[in-house]
Amino acid sequence: MNEFQTIYQQIKEEKILLLSKYFYQEVGLQSDLRALYPEDLEGAEERLFLFLLQVFGGPTTYSESRGHPRLRMRHLNWKIDSHLRNVWLNCMLKAIDKLGIEQNAKGIMQDYFVKAANHMINHQ
Numbered sequence: 001m002n003e004f005q006t007i008y009q010q011i012k013e014e015k016i017l018l019l020s021k022y023f024y025q026e027v028g029l030q031s032d033l034r035a036l037y038p039e040d041l042e043g044a045e046e047r048l049f050l051f052l053l054q055v056f057g058g059p060t061t062y063s064e065s066r067g068h069p070r071l072r073m074r075h076l077n078w079k080i081d082s083h084l085r086n087v088w089l090n091c092m093l094k095a096i097d098k099l100g101i102e103q104n105a106k107g108i109m110q111d112y113f114v115k116a117a118n119h120m121i122n123h124q
Contacts, residue, residue, distance in 0.1 A: 006057025010105045013058060020049040022098045026091035033087045055112070079123040089117040 008016065024045045027033050037044055050062040080088075092113045096106060 007105055007108060008053065008056040008058035011056075011099070011101050013053065015099050015101060016052050016056060016058070017049055019052060019095050019099060020045050022095035023048065023092055026094050030087050030091060033084065033091065056109075080120050081123045082121060085117045085121050088120075089113060092117075 024041045027037065027041065047062070047066070050065070054060050054062045093110060096109055096113075099106075101109075
């Protein structure tokens with residue numbers, strides 16, 4: 001691995017697509033988290049995929065179609081406490097594990113998602 005490669009360059013678009021798919025499979029198993037989504041997860045999965053492509057150094061399609069991510073603002077409608085943060089993060093970490101990617105890339109992604117999950121807490 002080249003130390004200057006982005007996560008997008010390291011794991012490629014296909015793995016990011018799989019990450020989105022695996023994440024929402026996990027969400028479907030968590031009733032308290034699943035309740036926050038509409039019945040059909042397809043739109044959420046597509047938005048996550050586009051967001052992750054951009055975050056990890058790929059195409060900026062997400063911002064071009066939806067504007068700046070503003071994650072915290074977009075999620076203020078839901079009460080996200082430490083329990084919900086943990087459920088969400090566990091779903092994402094399980095999804096990452098299913099990818100079978102190189103440890104350095106995995107560690108960078110895990111660090112990103114821990115910080116993002118912590119930032120999303122908006123309720124005690």
